[in-house]
Every structure is written in C-alpha cells, then in structure tokens.
Amino acid sequence: MLELSALFHGFAVVLTPFNLLLMMIGIVLGVIIGVLPGLGGANGVAILLPLTFTMPPTSAIIMLSCIYWGALFGGAITSILFNIPGEPWSVATTFDGYPMAQQGRAGEALTAAFTSSFIGALVAVIMITFLAPLVAQFALQFGPPEFFSVYLLTFCSFIGMGKGSPFKTLTAMTLGFALAAVGMDTVTGQLRLIFGFTDLMRGFDFLIAVIGLFGIGEILLSMEEGLSFAGKTAKINPKVVFETWKKLPHYWLTSLRSCLIGCWMGITPGGATPASFMSYGVAKRVSKDGDKFGTGQIEGVIAPETAAHAAGTSALLPMLALGIPGSPTAAVLLGGLLIWGLQPGPLLFVEQKDFVWGLIASMYLGNLAGLIIVLTCVPLFAAILRIPFSIIAPVIIVICAIGAYTVHNAMLDIWFMLLFGVIGYVFKKLDYPLAPLVLALVLGDRAEDSFRQSMLISQGEVSVFFSNWLVGGITALSLVMLFWPLVSRLIARLRGA
C-alpha cells in the first residue's frame, strides 16, 4: 500500500489554496475551450503553456491537466445541445445525445454524459495510481534498445490500429519525424535540413504545429460548414440529476465495458476518439435495445462518454511512467515537463515524487470539481456558443497567433502556425491522421537518440532489438501491430476455410 501513502502525500501537495484556485481556473477554462470550435484540449493547453513558465511545475501541471479534464467535459455539452461535436471524441455522443435533447431530455442526457465521464476518468485514475509506479519501476531497467522498441510499438500500433489507410498514417508519421529532424542534430551538432535558413536552426516546435493543425485547421473546417448554431436549451435541475442518477446503475455493465475499452485504448496510443466509437459500437451490438440506438438511448450516451474520458485519462499513464504520451494532449503536457526542467521517463517517479503524486491526486480532485462545475453551470457554458461565429473566429485566430508567438518569442512561428493550419485543413479532409504526426514530432529526437545509442551499442547490428526476451518481445509485438490488418485478414480466412 505504498501507493496509498504516496497518494495521500499527493493530496497534501494539491490541497493548498493556490493550487485549488488554479484547479478551478483550469476546469472553467477547459470547459470553455472544449465548447469553442477551433480550440480543443491539445491546442488549448499548448497556447496556455507559456503562461505557466514561471509557475512551480506542480502548480503548472495541475492547471494544465485540469484544462484537459475541462475540455473533455466541454465536448459533451456542444454534442448534446447543438449536435456539433466540440471535440473529435464527442462525435459518438451526438448520435444519441442530440436526439435526447430534441425530445426535451437534454438535462437527462447531459447528466448521464457528465456522470459517465466522471466514472470513466475515476476508473482510469485508480488504474494509474496502482499501475503507473509498477510500470515505471519495471522501465527503470530499460536501456536504449528497450526504449526504442517501446517507441516502435507506439508508432506501429498507430499504423495497425488506425481506421483509415495505413500508408496515409505512415506518411503523416514519417513527416512528423522529418520535421523533428530539422535543426541542430543533438548528437553531432550538425545542422540538418535547414538549407541555409538560419531561422530554421531551432527546428519546428511541436507546440506551433499543434496550435496550427488543430486550431487554425479547425476554424477553416468550421468555416466551410458555414456554422449556424441552432441549439436546444439546457436546463438542469437537481431533480433531473437525481432521477438520472437513479437510472444509471442499471447500465453498470455498459459502463464497466466502456471503462475497459477506454483504458486499453488510452494506454496503447489509440486515444479517446477511436475509444468512444468502439465503445458505442460494442454497446450497440451487445445491448438488447441495440436497434433503437440513434434515437435517443441513454446507453448510447453513457458508452462513448465513459470510454472517451477513460481513454483521455489513461493516456497519461505511459506519459508519466515511460515518457511516451498516449495522445496529442498528453504530448503537449510532456512538452511542458521538458520546459519546466523535468526529465520525463521512469525516473520521474523516483526523483519528482511531489510532482507525480501531486498530479495524480489532482486528477481525482479535478474530475470531481469538473463534474460539479459542469452540472451547475451548463447554461452558462452553452451561452458561449450563442456568440456569433464572426466574433468567435477572429478572436480564436488572434489567440492562436499569440500562443504561437509566446512559445519562442519568434515572429516566424506565427507564419508556421498559419502554414500548419492549411496542412491541418487539407490533411483532415484527405483523412491523413494528425495524432501520429504530432507524436512523431514530439518524440522524434528521443526516438532517434535511442535508435542511435542502440546502434552504437551493437555496432550497427539491427539484431540488438532481439537481443533479449524483453526487447525482443516488444519488437515482435510491434511487428504484429504493424501488420495487424494483414494478420487479422489471414485469421479470418483461416477460420472461413
């Protein structure tokens, strides 16, 4: 029960008035970010990151992770009331959430969504509390080949588990690696891929990419759809809340299943979006009211919301324990660690106990605070969406520009942001996935370092990635993931024969 005492120590770290205040600010900002089109968890956190440079790291991560929780909650509001998913992971929530709102059951749908989000997150945090220290301890024995094989696993699962074309995933991912290579080579000090432009020496910062790809790209997409918000009114009163809560225990099996799907998809870098779709799909297939899904079934709200929140939360486990983020937002938080001078990786649990356990404790409190805030303030947040798009859009572009500038105080970065915005718009429309691009951009240097170190150890022999059972096992698993589409087809054929 070492974890429990560490956790209580974490609560002691969090429970200062300053940290609690930051937590509240984080949640409220996060919900607003989640509700607004163009601002989401990843770029919202990226934009606000520079404001935390001077804060103590623990306070900073508490605020930023609370923005993340808030954004997860906020996505559900727009899906249910406006049929506009504020975040990609809440697309599946629109299927049954909006019909419920149309039938005048908006309060019920919102309560169900928020409560299941909370439960999903809670289960994921409990898992993190007990599993992350074990994983970190185990990872302390890792050398460069092991780390590289874990990176390999991360990226191979993107290719094998992705919904779209595996080659598009591969292209997006390798583009991310190539962008990460631009600038000074960390080992030899040589300048790479800058073609004489000294401004490129710093390389492409992934924060700029995140702000452009997700922020500007999203605005361009929303503009194309010519947004006309026609929302349902939100009224939540305590009576509706309690009546919905009375119904929820009937769906315990759906919740449990969705939690498991979410946790699994969050740890392997599937992320919240596929988790929510998968959970909705499974619930539809298994439920006895399956054919009524899409007409306003409360189960159709519970399943995706639970899974999305569980996945979004458990994406922080590999980030904390291994230094490998499971989602773009976790990647931005990881970038924060580097900026605050902390070295991500398994040693974090040994050297930065206050930081790690403070963060984990704040996940418990942050999600509880989030649930209370969204349940009580829904009409307020919904009102934000009634501000016309022609005011919101330029303000968001200005916020993105400021965010891009503050990362390095470089004017050129604002141009890059715009460029990434166009790339984000085109890639989204052509089904090139953005998450692998961002993760490759973040992890590029570190993946390359571990690859080169492994190569140095083995004097250029690739067999080092099979040199013992651990690294060999992970590498083999990566290859299975990589060829999973082929493998699963083969299995299906064998079964058919």
Add this chain to the structure above:
Amino acid sequence: MDHDKDSTTGAGISMRATELVVAALLFVAGAVVVYDSYRLGSKWGSDGPQSGYFPFYIGLLICISSGINFAQALMARRMDPEIFVAWGPFKLVLTVLIPAAVYVLGVKYIGIYLASAIYIALFMAWLGKYSWLRSIAVGVAVNVSFFLMFEVWFKVPLYKGDLDPLRFLGY
C-alpha cells in the same frame, strides 16, 4: 434526392486531383529529406552513425508511402466524396485564410495588439455585418484585455512590431 446528388458531385476542386497533388508534394518533401541526409552522411562514420543516418530512412519511408498513396489515388475508380471542396465553401475558407495571412503580415509591422484589434473589427464588420461602432468596440476591448493580461499581469511581452506604434505606452 437529385438535389442532394448535386451538392456532392457539383463543381469544386476534385478529390482525386487534391489527393494526387498532396501525395506528390509529400514525395518531393521526402526526396528533399533523403537528399540532405545523403549530403550530411547517411552511413556509418568513424564514431558511429552519421547525422543523416536516421533521417535518410525516414525520408525514404515518406517517398515510398506517398508513392503508394499517389498510386492508390490514381487507380481508385471512384472517390467518395468526389469533390474535395465545392467552390462556395472554398470561397468561405479563403475569406478567412487570406485576411488571416494579411493579419500575420500586419503583426510583423504594427505588432500583435494593434493588428489584432484591426483584424477583429474588420472581420466583424465585413463578414458579420456588424455596425462599425460595435466592431471597433469589440476589437479594442478584446485587445485591451489581452494587453492587461500579458504585459501587466503575467509579464509576458508580446510582439510590438517592427514599427512599434505602441511605444508611447512604455511596455
């Protein structure tokens, strides 16, 4: 029903053409990476792997995968949807994108605060059809609050532009 069909197959930028152009551009990007890595040395040096060792293979992978994407787009019998973006929505996208580029240019010369105020006001007045008074009021109010937040409270200085027209404020 017919009307629906029109809106998805009507005039616009073709999906196939966009796929092909993007794949070709990415192929060129991959080739550039391969070229520069080769120049830096993509082999095994006296002290281990050279600087271009890792990016060389990354560039190669970009070329291969975008080559396959290109071929797949070329061979596909029919694209779903067939157009990347119809002209109407495309115009809307450009009405956001072009002013945004002009805005970034403005930031370079007159700084973030002034350029943002003008940008928000013009955007509201032109695209949102608000009265000038209202547009200017919102533009100024938003930027005064940003100024207070960044320069005064958080002490994060933002870009004031090459011409620095707000010099008189003393920040």
